[in-house]
Amino acid sequence: MKYIIQNDKIIINDLSEFDITQILECGQVFSFEKIEENKYLVLSKNKKAIVTQSDNIVVIQTKDIEYFINYFDLDKDYNSIKQELSKNEVLKRSIEIGYGIRILKQDLFETIISFVISANNNIPRIRKSIKFLRENLGEKIDDYYAFPTLDKLLNCDVDFFVKAGLGYRSTQLYKLLRQIEELDLNALKLLDTNELRNKLISLSGIGPKVADCILLFGFSRFDVFPVDTWIEKMFCEKFENIKDRKVIRKKLVEKFGNLSGIAQQYLFYAKRSFNV
């Protein structure tokens, strides 16, 4: 999509494929805060941006222009993807609702930790826990806190994670951090999607749904389809009355192929936010 860079600002004039509220509130990301109507603080890794959206312009203000061009994947053309997916009638309706959604390219380590915390959890509580981790373990930069490093998290005991509100996920995270210490996360990027998915599922706190989220949001793999309760409901109403999530996932990936992950976001947002 088109954008202009001016000093510390990225300016977007064509809002046909960018809506900050839809992007942040479609369930893919947890480190952000609404400052006021149409104005958001967005934190990723150790970077910060202020995003302001009005009727016909978006301004992304940040010291890290290149980082956020990649983060918002601004060089990707979503209009052609939407056109392709709109051939499906169910998708067409969802895309009209969530036309401004983009899949963020999030920091891999932050994505893994965040989505383990997200398992069987609700969004306000997830955000609260992640904020606690940032503010208690993250580096203070200007007026915000970075996401904590692996080393910082390795120094925490299980009880600290309980205090962060992780509940029974505390021991899962404690174990996971020690497994990650033995891994080369960047080397995993070379694996094909199915090998990578199996590897992720073998780690503590990561099941099929969380693995798919990590693949989609952390590895930018679009040939996955995270199936949660909302997608299950949607599938039963719009496609087939099946309850087995493994079967639902298989059918959806076969249907949408390399655009599965993107299709999932439109369907999830429309179902979750507007129940259609």
Add this chain to the structure above:
DNA sequence: TTCCAGGGATATA
């Protein structure tokens, strides 16, 4: 196979 483990949100009574 079935049960259980935070706790905040949502649905139901």
Add this chain to the structure above:
DNA sequence: TATATCCATGGA
């Protein structure tokens, strides 16, 4: 207003 249910993973 009170109470029940939901959420996705792993271990007993």
